Amino acid sequence: MPAQVQRFDKVISFPPRAYIDTNYLLYLKLYPTEPARPLYKSCWSFYEKMRANNVAMYTSILSLEEAIYIILYKDGVRRDMKKFRDQNRNPFSQHSAFMQQLPKAFTKSYKKHFSNVLHFVQFFYSLGIRLAFPKSYIVPTMAEEPTIAEKSKRVTNYAVGLLKKYELDPMDAFHIAIAKCLGIDYIVSTDKGLKVINEIKLFCYN
Numbered sequence: 001m002p003a004q005v006q007r008f009d010k011v012i013s014f015p016p017r018a019y020i021d022t023n024y025l026l027y028l029k030l031y032p033t034e035p036a037r038p039l040y041k042s043c044w045s046f047y048e049k050m051r052a053n054n055v056a057m058y059t060s061i062l063s064l065e066e067a068i069y070i071i072l073y074k075d076g077v078r079r080d081m082k083k084f085r086d087q088n089r090n091p092f093s094q095h096s097a098f099m100q101q102l103p104k105a106f107t108k109s110y111k112k113h114f115s116n117v118l119h120f121v122q123f124f125y126s127l128g129i130r131l132a133f134p135k136s137y138i139v140p141t142m143a144e145e146p147t148i149a150e151k152s153k154r155v156t157n158y159a160v161g162l163l164k165k166y167e168l169d170p171m172d173a174f175h176i177a178i179a180k181c182l183g184i185d186y187i188v189s190t191d192k193g194l195k196v197i198n199e200i201k202l203f204c205y206n
Contacts, residue, residue: 003194004201008046011203014053018203019179020129021189022066022171025059029067029123042205043190047127050188057129057188060178062171064124064131068117076113077106132182155181166196176200 028047031040050057073095081092084102092098099106158177162168168176176197179187187194188203195202 003197003199005195006201006203008042008203008205011046011049014050014055015186015201016054017056017058017182017184018050018186018188019175019182019184020057020059020063021175021187021191021194022059022063022070023190024188025063025124025129026067026070027190028127029120039190039205046188046203051128057127058132058179058182058184059129060132060175062174062178064121066171067120067124071116071120072110072113076116077109080105080109080112132178162197162199168193168197 024043027040027043030037031044034040035044077095077098081095081098084092084098084105086092086097086101092101095106155174155177158180159170159173162173162176163170166173172191172194176187176194176199179185180199185199186201186203190205192204192206194200195204
């Protein structure tokens with residue numbers, strides 16, 4: 001069976017806790033710049049509904065790492081790379097090669113887009129989303145308080161199990177594993193690929 005899926009605009013009953021995926025987080029950040037765009041508007045409206053219904057929102061350091069990489073490199077430095085050619089007169093395809101062959105251009109691009117990272121981090125803080133660390137992962141099947149190593153092992157094993165069962169991006173598997181080990185079943189995402197996972201309940205755009 002696939003995941004239990006509810007569209008943002010159809011949700012009536014809200015859970016006490018929900019896990020926020022990276023793509024949804026980035027769309028929240030884009031809403032102020034393009035408030036009329038349906039996807040961004042829907043994401044922001046659902047965020048406001050979660051706040052109004054006192055939903056405790058969680059995410060992990062994985063989400064921040066992915067978001068920062070996208071802002072700084074994928075949507076930042078990589079675009080600037082297209083203006084330059086490597087020593088063989090081919091467009092750069094790797095950040096490392098760009099940095100090594102044209103260090104000044106790379107540094108200029110990095111500094112330019114780093115300000116976007118700072119804005120994103122400040123924006124994330126303003127959302128009130130709780131950042132979960134390994135020490136906060138719970139293992140409800142254990143009678144005694146588990147160690148950090150035991151909690152981390154459970155997250156890893158859960159992610160590996162998902163990867164074996166579904167055709168998932170490895171990062172998505174770890175997001176789900178972290179949420180489940182936090183005792184959270186509800187995932188807020190715009191990733192259609194998560195719809196196949198019957199272990200979760202998915203809030204999504206469409």
